[in-house]
Amino acid sequence: MTTSAIKILLIEDEFILGMDIADTLTAEGYRVVGVAEDYTTALELFQAHTPDLVLCDVQIQGPYDGIGVIRRLSAIRSFPVIYLTAFTDTVTFNNAKETRPAAYLVKPYQLSTLRTSIELALHRFTEETIEAGTPDEEVPEHEVTLGRDSILRIDEVIFIKKDGRFIKIQLTDIICIIAEGNYVMIKLATTRYLLRLSLGMFLEKVNYSRLVRTHRSYAVNVTKVDNFTESEVMILDQTYPISRQYRDDFLRSFMIR
Template identity: 40%
Template structure:
């Protein structure tokens, strides 16, 4: 499981390390600190951050605005500008690359948190026509092509589809069982399965669904995933046999 991954682009290392510490304390994952345009493009290519914090006046021939323009051409990712300068000229130039937020240094921890959460929320909440690889879902869960972001307290937690072994309905909640953790989502089984790829997940019981890629063995009444035994309900057995092209 991974939280929102953030790239910091800041040439003043003391400031960058302070920001990194604040982000980690807030529960985010910092994938790296870049001090210039070239370092930032390499880190972006190698780690695919979910959000980028960019100081406008970084060292080198190309500044933070140039970096944002380059990244925007490659991928639509939330970009938050950091700067000590809020003059009209800088702001007007920054506006040309449509940043998702603009923080003037020094800023408070609460301002940083709010900027990231709002920028990321707006990113995942864009219309499908604006983002072909994303499906917008209900307010607490956002679905990407290979993962889902689940709201937990004040953070959005990314859970990859291939990490989910099976699901169990408990009242008004769904428990997601993953290799190292269990997640709790407020939803019905039917609603939540609609967010998941049908080619990967199948319901086996009114209260259970499984990830087909994690099935180790199966008999007429049970799906086995490791040491776990997932029941197969009578009303679901025929559908399961068709999906797996087997006879039980």
């Protein structure tokens, strides 16, 4: 498979409840990498599967509560977290707030609320990652909106919205991008996706140096190229045009000795 659903680590020490939440998330198209009941299991799953997001019950058994587990996982790398809790007291909330969660959901909660919280958590985490790379730039406050053609990026991964859900695509798996009227087609080895964007806008949003424009209607992943001439490039037995206007940019993407 060239794409995969968003990977979620669930930290919940009530077995039946944990399985119920995991089944619900799986039915919604997410990939639950595991259900951890304590810090040791959470750490093993976190390191083995590199989840995109963590759902964590605040009150779990063991040497560390949910907040303590998140503090220790956050020391390894940054990630968005959503707390699930039955507690609404100020002390618990303030302790949780110190770990900068994306959301704090009080049980019972609606599935639609959880789904929206997951999407916003990923979006905000991406925004914060981008801002962290440009700390001197002042970013105005704005309302977060996720349109059907939103593109999110974390490292070598993008998320595109399809049927109300964000689908993960590895940038390294993309073969080419093809303009089709007001749309672009993202072509992978076995899958294709359509987005209502111009080719130029898509390349600007994704900002991936390996995707290089070869024609007004085509951009290819140069790491996938099998061979090329001055007028065309071949990838997996398919040819794509190289126009004179973009030929130099295409050649510059290779290290010429």
